[in-house]
Amino acid sequence: MASLVSRPVLDVVLGEEEGSLVVSEIKSHDSYLSKPSTPRYEIREVAFLEQENDPTGEESVSVSVLIEDILRHFRTLGVKIVSSSVVFEYLYHYPEIAKLSRDVSNLVYQYFDFKAQLLLDVRDYNDPDSAYLTLCVRVPVYDDSVMERIEKIREGYYHLLNEMTGWFLLTTDYIPTR
Amino acid sequence: MVKYNNTPIIEAVCEFRFSSDTNWDLTTPGIMYGEIHEEFPHIEQHALQDINLLQDASVKGTRINTTILARFLSEDKKKLIQVGPRILSINRLKPYHSWSDFKSQINYAFQKLNERVELKGVQRIGLRYVNKIEIPTEQGKVDLEKYFDFRPFCGPNLPQSHANFIAGCLFTYSDERDRCQVQLTDATPEIENALAFLLSIDYFLAKPQSIPITQSMDWIEEAHGVVENLFEGCILPPLREIFCKEEE
Structure with a gap:
């Protein structure tokens, strides 16, 4: 399913396999952005959904x-x-x-x-x-x-x-x- | 059936989610496009992302669930057919003409897919109507009680003015086989000196595979009747005047 992702609009998940857990430090090299005093980390888990088993929580x-x-x-x-x-x-x-x-x-x-x-x-x-x-x-x-x-x-x-x-x-x- | 000359419907959606034993592969959207490209010549791709955030002092966590839909649009881009992993969605943006018109669009898409893919079962069907209702203000306000029989209620010990609101209810039908989510929220007005509201009515099959696939169109007809009744139940006569109810 990961090969389905072909759009840069999904930059956040590009190149990451389904189910993968990605940990990265959030760095700000941009002088216009405020710098946090302690390092912050980001974890992203990538999932491509084929089917939800419980349709009650979804909406059209x-x-x-x-x-x-x-x-x-x-x-x-x-x-x-x-x-x-x-x-x-x-x-x-x-x-x-x-x-x-x-x-x-x-x-x-x-x-x-x-x-x-x-x-x-x-x-x-x-x-x-x-x-x-x-x-x-x-x-x-x-x-x-x-x-x-x-x-x-x-x-x-x-x-x-x-x-x-x-x-x-x-x-x-x-x-x-x- | 009540008809309005100034209908508030900004979108009608019919969405099928097929059971996991339905054979589906990467070529299915392309096959579907081959069938419908004369009426739906434009192609776009749309990512449905469900993002869950977890935060503490030093770690930020995100879970991203992504579904990719191929979106086929009519020449005027008001009619859409969307195809994703075991998903078929038919959308009609405003101007919405009639139920018979929309039903024939649903039937067209469903039959085209059914001719090329063996649809084994239906996990969920949803029929959703989204209404955008704009009401002229009186001294900058709109009295919801005057226009809606479905609305938020804030008791006398609560603030009576609010910036945003969401009022929702999940109704059950057919021995809980079906459910209908009704939601009223504030919206962004397009005309001056008015407030806008979004009334969404989403009727869906809540028990997966509880109807055979061959009965899907009958189910949709029944769902439409319920949605129509619920809509009428949500509004009051002054709104019917704004919608310009046709004389019978």
Whole structure:
């Protein structure tokens, strides 16, 4: 079953055999991320499920519930959704991009603090072939480090986009938060 | 059957999970695509991940259960057929037209798979309807009691304002052979000056292989009747007005 995994979106499990237990120290070489005082370790157990024996705990997999959960997550983080009907349409069209934007929004708050304001929008929406989702970061004061931080986050996800339909860009418009 | 001109259904899902004695291999999604590619030309892949976290002061643990689904989409990407390890899922995103339309999509996918794979038994079938209900606010609020007969209740000694909520219930049917999970949560509104709610009704076969595979479509018809009744039981007349109930 492990050979079924072929998508970078599953980076976390790539190259790891089913049932394997992977232990690794969580290292932060990134000066923009806070450093913990004691070493932290991560254990990952990889399992590929073929069949659950007890169906009572499961639910029928719904695209809309996935998207609505992601939207709820954005709401909890205080992400502002600009032109909401267009954004909703885009997220429903590209659920993988929706998941990616959720994960990136979490990262943004690790690289910036909670004074950062996030805005989710779709650019070029009049042309369905070139439309893309943007997450715009606004901070109170801009210096060179803002774009450096954004670049760091982009480096972490750009390779995932090659395997997805749709596109996602983390950016800033240099407007100070009020 | 009640009909609404402004239906709140944003998705209907019918999901089959077949028994482990059903022969299934890596080529099955490709075989299925060969059968349906004219109506479902677009292909995507989707990973279902169930992540469990364990945390203490120095060790962080994660168990990741992953199921890969091949997703085939219609030209407008509103109709989906998803195929995974012994899983067949048929989804219809909004606009949802009618039960007969969705049932024929279910039947089409099931028959196409049945022609190429010997389906031995059914572990689980689920018929789920997801409704997104947007209600205009009055002074920034919505009185749930006015619109829903299925809702969270907070007694007088509890705070009456909340940011998020989930209310759920698992009902049993047919001598506990079937169950239905009804869940009402808050959602993100798409229109201004409104609050949104997600009402999900998921009726499923809770006892594996308790019906023969040949009766699957009959079971689905019965499930649809229950889901429809439950939906009507969850809502009150002011919501029916918002949905623009058709005159009979």
